Amino acid sequence: MSESTETEETQEPEIILPDDTPVDLQAELVSSNVMEILDQLDQELIGLKPVKTRIRETAALLLVDRMRNKMQLSAASPTLHMSFTGNPGTGKTTVALRMAEILHRLEYVRTGQLVTVTRDDLVGQYIGHTAPKTKDVIKKAMGGVLFIDEAYYLYKPENERDYGAESIEILLQTMENNRDDLVVVLAGYKDKMDIFFHSNPGMRSRIAHHIDFPDYSSDELLAIAQLMLAEQNYRLTEDAKKALLEYTTLRMTMDHFANARSVRNALDRARLRQANRLFADANKSVTKVDLMTIHAEDILASRVFQEGALDMDGDEGADNADLDANQGD
Amino acid sequence: MMTNYGNRMTQGQFSFLPDLTDEEISAQIKYALDNSWALNIEYTDDPHPRNTYWEMYGMPMFDMKDPAGVLMEINECRKTFPNHYIRVMASDATRGVESPKMSYIVNRPEKEPGYHLIREERDGRCQGYTIVPYSNDKPEGERY
The missing domain is CATH 3.40.50.300 (P-loop containing nucleotide triphosphate hydrolases)
Incomplete structure (x- = not known):
């Protein structure tokens, strides 16, 4: 055993690289594919500026560390x-x-x-x-x-x-x-x-x-809502966007506000009302676009607007909101 | 037993080789994990070659992703039983039963006294052979 390690050492003499050895950071960046995921992070996560900066910094540090390793500048990980x-x-x-x-x-x-x-x-x-x-x-x-x-x-x-x-x-x-x-x-x-x-x-x-x-602003929440809906093949009308913006602004001042999760719950309820509305005027022919579109009235029916309070009948889900606040994400 | 240098117990894989280093053990664990085999750790202080059922150390480890976790458990076991035989087993569940696919020793007592050969005279000039580990004179748990 000891013999083999000795020969290995003699076979690989330590090469000390000169101080002006060029470093190809760009190539390293491309080979790690990390940019791709950082860009994805930028697109799919709305807001969260400080978080993204920190992640970029961490990624940069790790990348530089990798380069340093190649140059045999070892440091503790x-x-x-x-x-x-x-x-x-x-x-x-x-x-x-x-x-x-x-x-x-x-x-x-x-x-x-x-x-x-x-x-x-x-x-x-x-x-x-x-x-x-x-x-x-x-x-x-x-x-x-x-x-x-x-x-x-x-x-x-x-x-x-x-x-x-x-x-x-x-x-x-x-x-x-x-x-x-x-x-x-x-x-x-x-x-x-x-x-x-x-x-x-x-x-x-x-x-x-x-x-x-940080908490999201109501604009950011609207952007998040649109992203969520796009994933589920829904879209908002212009009026509905305005209504949702109003909703989030109102909702933020109330108890048990859980940022993106509250928005998701609100959207789930809007989908419920949309389905109800489509059923209510069943005489009219319904098109594919109707199935996809959420109107302002679907959002404005929320009790947040009517009474400035959360629905207590379970539909708006005050209990749910309470649970959310405890479970967090 | 004289040909087996140092009277080492030989059981399972790699047992005629020098002891595996932690790195080599990790590489073997990785091979097992890549094949999605479940690993478990066993120990004993009875070095008889026919002693195949060893004591389990903790639960078998299912849904592991990385060798470091298993190695941590091995080190834990080494700490608890520094002078026992410890082996790692890998079992394959694809046939509906956990059938052993790998088994190798990762820890040995510092000094292995070896085996005593007993010859038994039987009827008609028959000769019976038995081997007894010297260490088994003492009760379990006090052998090494």
């Missing part, structure tokens, strides 16, 4: 553990998915898989249950990205005997020891995550990237 904070429905999960793909393209993680877990998947119910459960999840996520949704639930300061702390400890250990194998992304609401990090300083220091997801 950067820690890429991240925390995503933001209100419900601001696209944290969507971005995490993209992140996994970007890191995979840049060969930072070996598989492009994203394992999404919450407290339930990590923390056990009795003594000795937590460690195997957390380790199991970590094992499965190895070589990819582990996305911990609502991470602040892991730590419950009011309960001393809570097993969440055990889970955090194991996570910290793997985040440190298996830096090359696993990227951990924590997500949650801003204020709660701040408390979480405050009580777990070890966690804060091990996460290099804290990315804050």
Whole structure:
């Protein structure tokens, strides 16, 4: 064994490249295909300026790191553990998915898989249950990205005997020891995550990237709505667009507003009303365009306009909104 | 047994080769994962060649994507049983049963005392042979 390693070393003498060796960054960029995915990110995700900038920066760093490796300028691989904070429905999960793909393209993680877990998947119910459960999840996520949704639930300061702390400890250990194998992304609401990090300083220091997801403006929400509808082969009339813009502006001021998710729910209900309307005047012949178009009246029928309050009959879904606010994304 | 240098137990794949490094183990795990075989880790301290049923360490690992996860479990097992035999098995489920496709040793006790050959005189000048590992004189768990 020792013999063979010796011969290998003699066969490959270390080449020290001169300082002015040219670097073809552009070629590297093309070969990694990362631009493609960054552009896709730009097109498919509306708004989120700070998030996109950060992702671009990270991609650039990894690319430069790869070049440096080729030039034998070794440096410790950067820690890429991240925390995503933001209100419900601001696209944290969507971005995490993209992140996994970007890191995979840049060969930072070996598989492009994203394992999404919450407290339930990590923390056990009795003594000795937590460690195997957390380790199991970590094992499965190895070589990819582990996305911990609502991470602040892991730590419950009011309960001393809570097993969440055990889970955090194991996570910290793997985040440190298996830096090359696993990227951990924590997500949650801003204020709660701040408390979480405050009580777990070890966690804060091990996460290099804290990315804050801003709320969407009503214009951005309208653009998101159009994107969502286009995917489902629906379209809005000009009046409907105006109505939706009004709706989002109104809805934003109300309780349980969950950004893009509220818009999705509103659109689902608009589709319901559209179907109803088509049935109501069944005497008229219905064309393909009718099936595709959502009119202003479908949106204006919402109780948000009529009473300035959420529907309580389940159609507008105050309960749902409440659930949304808790589950986040 | 004199031809087997150091009285090493030979069972499964690669057992006549020098011990696999972690890198080599990872490469073998990757091969198994690429074939979508499930992996599990087993240990024993009874080195008899016919001892095929070993104790399982934890659950079998289904839906793994990357060797690092399995290697983590192997290291965990090594920490718990530093002086036991540990092997990795890969099972194929395509025939409807988990049939073993790979099995190789990833950890050995530091010192393997080897085997004792017992010759038994039988009727009609028949000769019976039995091998007994020297280490099996002691009860399970205290052998190495």
